[in-house]
Amino acid sequence: MSRKRKHQDHEEHIDESWLIPYADILTLLLALFIVLYSMNSVDVKKFEDMSRAFNFALNNGSGVLDMPSVIRKGDDTERDDKKEDKEDSSQQSELSEEELIVQEQAELNELKEEMDAYINENGLDSTLETELNMSQLLITISDSALFAPAQATVNTEGTELAIAISKLLEQYPDYDVIIAGHTDDRPINNAQFRSNWDLSTMRAVRFLDILLKNDSLEPERFSAIGYGEYHPIADNETEEGKAKNRRVEVSIIHTFIDKTNPQNLQVKKP
Template sequence: MSKKHKKEHHEEHADETWLIPYADLLTLLLALFIVLYAMSSTDSKKFQDMSKAFNIAFNNGIGVLDQSSIISQANQMENTQDIKRREDTKDMSEQQRQALQKQEQQDLENLKKQVDQYIQSNGLTTQLDTKLNQSRLTITISDSSLFAPGSAKVKPESRKLAIEISNMLTKYSDYEVVVSGHTDNVPIHNDEFESNWELSSMRAIRFMNIVLDNKQLNPKNFSNIGYGEYRPIASNDTAAGRSKNRRVEVSIIRKYADASKTVSVPASGAAK
């Protein structure tokens, strides 16, 4: 009897711990096949969305799969803004909508006039420009007035400009504001930036950070983006054109845009 118990005590069982990593591997393979199937059977928009997700996850949103995804992201952001504005007004009566559009037009015209007066009184007509159209009020600032060449650090003497703009925005703090950076097409590669994408993005961020030092502004209403060299306003074939393309734009977005009823107001005394 004792021998029988001793035999049972030493009986060994097969080691099944290998099943756990094996199951994990099967799960990862299944996820991979789902991703491959989605990429092969869906439209280009879904692939761009996936590309953007990988860009953000692996390389801070820049150029892992396709640098054009940054522009797609910007366009998507603008489309989202348009959809949100339509959602905000869909339940309003026509009379209410018109009243809000009228007030908004007055707000943006007043803000534009305030900025234009600052431009004139400080002799900044060659460095700043304002433009009001059907979708936004845009304040365009030449990069030479804000940054040294190849740098994203705002010049100490230019911080006053960002502070003045932030003070002007406090009366209109419920509007959405987009700060965008732009460069010319001359490639950059230094110790700080490897591309114009990075330079334009960081310039927009640095300027926006100074504006948001004003605690009367809600950071929730602000966003920034870098367009690099891909949204020029002049030809890059000349030095003058490249100078115009190097800029930071502060855009105050309309909430109740109506292209058929909103007039475009030209800049007053600002450089074109």
């Protein structure tokens, strides 16, 4: 009888070997859901740490979570990183520009002082003046200090002045320089110049030619322009006003100024 009972117990025993792969599947599914959830947080470091932990727990070694193709930054992370880098760069640019403004203002003020000293030493107070603002250092030269009436050839005194200015500019090579010629409203039409446009432009160019004889200056930073009679600084109804309007202006421009906008380069005078 005892043998019969043992045989029946053996027959009634349930095979539970399927529980092992079933438990493995549940564990892998749980790991998969945790991985998917963690990827939403877009934290690569935590993902890598979790990857090593799961691989060690499940396989006691390397596994699919160690594959480089799985561990990567999402598009959102890359966009966030680029955005942060751009913001940091923008802040640095703003700080750099503020520092640049302060530095340039100090340099142009120093250049103004050197130019004023030259004017005083040579008794040129009546024909030259300087003015510094937030856009430029402006050196205004009366035409009487440079040219004969209705001519564009620079005289001896004007040549010496141009050479002196060029030597001062050697110390400040990073600035753009614009030479502008101006006339009064008295019309001109002769064999050399058809209009005040021609006269003002050629006066600017001839003065620029002397500046650029200095090989230490970079020609690409210089330009010449003629305004004719259309930018007066005084009333053309008087001879005194006409004399003030006949001038050459040397503008040393701040590097942060938009030079394509002529309004930025205008100096309003009474």
